[in-house]
Amino acid sequence: MRRALPPVLLLLVLLGVGLGLDVGTARPAAAHATVVTTTPADGARLTAAPAEVTVEFDEDVSLGAGYARVLGQDGRRVDAGAPAVRDKLLTVPLRDALPAGSYVVTWRVVSADSHPVSGAWSFVVGDGELVAPSAADIGAAADPVVAAALPAARWLGYLGLALGLGVPVFLLACWPAGWSVPLMRRLTRAGLAAVAVGGVLSVLLQGPYAAGAGLTGVVDLQLLGTTAGSVYGLTVLLRVVLAAVLAVVLLLGGQAGRAPGRPLLGVAAGLALALVLTVATVGHPVAGELPALAVAVTAVHVAAMSCWLGGLAALLGGVLAREVPLAALRPVLPRWSQLAAGLVTALVLTGVLQSVREVGSPSALVHTAYGWLLLAKVAVVVAVLLAAALSRDWVQTRMGGRPRRPPAARRVAGSAYRAPGERTAAVAVAVAAVEDTTPVPLRVLRRTVLVEAVGALVVLALSAVLVGTPPAKAAVAAPVEVTLPLQSAAGAAGNGSVQVSLAPATPGPTSLHVYLYDAAGRLTQPRDISVTLTEPQQQIGPLDVDLAAAGPGHYVGDGATLPAAGTWTLAVTVRLDEFTAVTASTVFPVR
Secondary structure, three states, X not given: OOOOOOHHHHHHHXXXXXXXXXXXXXXXXXXXXXXXXXXXXXXXXXXXXXXXXXXXXXXXXXXEEEEEEEEOOOOOEXXXXXXXXXXXXXXXXXXXXXXXXXXXXXXXXXXXXXXXXXXXXXXXXXXXXXXXXXXXXXXXXXXXXXXXXHXXXXXXXXXXXXXXXXXXXXXXXXXXXXXXXXXXXXXXXXHHHHHHHHHHHHXXXXXXXXXXXXXXXXXXXXXXXXXXXXXXXXXXXXXXXXXXXXXXXXXXXXXXXXXXXXXXXXXXXXXXXXXXXXXXXXXXXXXXXXXXXXXXXXXXXXXXXXXXXXXXXXXXXXXXXXXXXXXXXXXXXXXXXXXXXHHHHHHHHHHHHHHHHHOOOHHHHHOOHHHHHHHHHHHHHHHHHHHHHHHHHHHHHHHOOOOXXXXXXXXXXXXXXXXXXXXXXXXXXXXXXXXXXXXXXXXXXXHHHHHHHHHHHHHHHHHHHHHOOOOHHHHOOOOEEEEEEOEOOOOOOOOOXXXXXXXXXXXEXXXXXXXXXXXXXXXOOOOEEEEEEEEOOOOEEEEEEOOEEEEOXXXXXXXXXXXXXXXXXXXXXXXXXXXXXXXXXEEEEEO
16 A cells, blocks of 8 residues: 655645646736727827826726826926826826927826836827937836835834734644743734834835835825825734734733633734734735735735744744643644644645736746845745754654653563563553653654744745835736727727737837737728837937838838837827828836
């Protein structure tokens, strides 16, 4: 009969298979706000000034602590009134009767996962020269101090969640006597305090992060008010309140040195669930595909990690803090071994599901910062699982087998007074009693549990950085597949549409397909059609793409080349007849 694979080996196999399925089968789709199209198009030349300019994104955005401005050639603002954001569309109204000249549109918004996104483009009214946006127009990156402080605040909150939730769960499930240990109560209170402090720091730092300001922005009341009024800010502030209330409930329930009563435990469980949800409902889970499922998976992941790391802390600080008899360990370690196996299984399964959503392709895994961070996290998890296997083996060897055979000397001494069968049983019971009251050397177990705990802390740190890193799907350029309305020089629509397909969106040769449709949705043949590629930030282009007819209304540009990575604009100009020309454009990343 074949032996079953050990549980830890099964988890390692599952982790490897899941990661392989993730990068091999997931669809390449963006999960981070990127520009779909702008109106007017980048580089457009208009006969009359439009009433407004718009930017359409591939997911919902908010203005938050960002901005949206339109500047004239003299650097003065020509927008009128406040910009508006509705779902995926940013709209900026313009002043009436703008004179001929070049105009630059610059914006900075916050995507659904709380990360800032910025950019700029330009257009011309009349026959003047087009002025490309400068680096200042495109927007500054996040301040390096703020960018480092925000993950540190998140890590503090994650660590606090592990202690504030994981320690009480360990006491309830594995070590009821631990409620009388003062250190366990101090760890729980310190953990919930860390959750509150990490939440407050995150709210203070989010404003400067979104606005691209320095560390002094934490005292900017306007930035603070904007963050506190956003969905992100309200969620994190709710986390702070829940942590404080949970600390009071556990403090009241544990004053007698025993577990809180059932009513208080029910309240504490509800507060703990809400606390976990406030972590799962910010960042990447709420953006992209299937947000409800992503939030549920993340909530399980956060809860499992918190209970596992909190249990390890309670083991090291309480149960294994000194040499104790085997009898004191028998009620605790087997329970923890079973609980930890379930928690680690949940961690691996939900981790695989999260990576399926956020990575998407082998190239994304090895060519993005998110992918390399994820690989580092997987490597640490594998090391932790190996240490957990050693801990589990120690527990099963000491507490899962039969009592060891008594020493020969004791067996001989007992034989003078009892029959052979009675002597053997009596001596075995006596030896077991001696073993149960003799302190057990715990050096090996302490070391393996310590490796687990340190590895889990590293995993928490990597998770805190991953939350603030654009997902791999967003960092790798996806093929361009978009249908755009054709507009006249005055901005009028109703002239049909153009479907553009470009792949791959990487530096080097690429293939372009263009399909032209009339207002009724039928393929139509124009008088003339042209396509240009431009990268405004690097001042590349416009580059003309040679098109070849491949059928009615279908054109192919197999000789197109993207010279460099960047944010490119593809513009299509169609001449319908001798007097009518319409245009369409889209913005896409090349990486």
